[in-house]
Amino acid sequence: MLSCLLLTATAFGQGPGKLPAKVEKDVLAATIRVNGRTGGCGVVIVPHDDKSINVYALTAAHLVEDSKEALVFPFSEPPGKEPLKAYVIDRRPIAGEDIALLRIEDPDGRLTGALPIAKRIREAPFSAFSVGLVPKEQTVRAEKTIGAPEVNKGGAKAKFWECAAEPEEGRSGGPLVDDSGRLLGICSGSHEKKGYYTHLEAIHKIVNSSDIGVSFK
Numbered sequence: 001m002l003s004c005l006l007l008t009a010t011a012f013g014q015g016p017g018k019l020p021a022k023v024e025k026d027v028l029a030a031t032i033r034v035n036g037r038t039g040g041c042g043v044v045i046v047p048h049d050d051k052s053i054n055v056y057a058l059t060a061a062h063l064v065e066d067s068k069e070a071l072v073f074p075f076s077e078p079p080g081k082e083p084l085k086a087y088v089i090d091r092r093p094i095a096g097e098d099i100a101l102l103r104i105e106d107p108d109g110r111l112t113g114a115l116p117i118a119k120r121i122r123e124a125p126f127s128a129f130s131v132g133l134v135p136k137e138q139t140v141r142a143e144k145t146i147g148a149p150e151v152n153k154g155g156a157k158a159k160f161w162e163c164a165a166e167p168e169e170g171r172s173g174g175p176l177v178d179d180s181g182r183l184l185g186i187c188s189g190s191h192e193k194k195g196y197y198t199h200l201e202a203i204h205k206i207v208n209s210s211d212i213g214v215s216f217k
Contacts, residue, residue: 128145
């Protein structure tokens with residue numbers, strides 16, 4: 001059974017390559033810290049505009065569990081800043097796809113980035129990149145996505161991206177992206193020294209059931 005971890009990157013995984021500098025900057029700007037009951041990451045998918053203070057983000061459902069609210073922080077801000085309040089507006093169970101959709105109130109425009117969601121579902125294997133955090137910095141790690149099996153997670157089966165390298169603590173809820181910075185998955189956990197990320201199909205499903213103006217690319 002797939003176990004949920006609080007996943008960080010301290011070393012590179014087994015996927016070759018490096019994100020272009022501009023893409024890496026955009027990906028890091030879109031990644032947030034999620035301090036629910038356990039703590040981890042998330043990724044902004046819809047930025048606010050002049051008509052709204054709301055920002056929308058995805059994270060792992062196990063980070064917020066049954067809570068209706070969570071506290072989030074921009075990765076780029078130093079410690080000590082007040083958190084932003086987030087509301088869980090949809091979730092797919094921990095025993096299943098392990099994904100949650102957040103609405104974040106950001107009246108001062110502290111969250112400056114957002115990632116487009118990949119439109120096309122590609123076939124594994126392929127190279128990708130994951131984003132996590134260590135106590136004082138964000139890290140981007142190269143990954144090798146080797147398959148997309150159905151995994152028994154908490155008694156329910158769901159499709160996940162399977163990556164060759166096991167994640168470490170701090171990476172849970174963070175994005176899996178391609179070399180153009182398009183969102184492919186959300187970090188969920190590990191099993192037998194491999195990493196598992198919520199599949200793009202589950203991302204499409206949860207955002208298509210909402211009305212939040214998501215960008216697909």
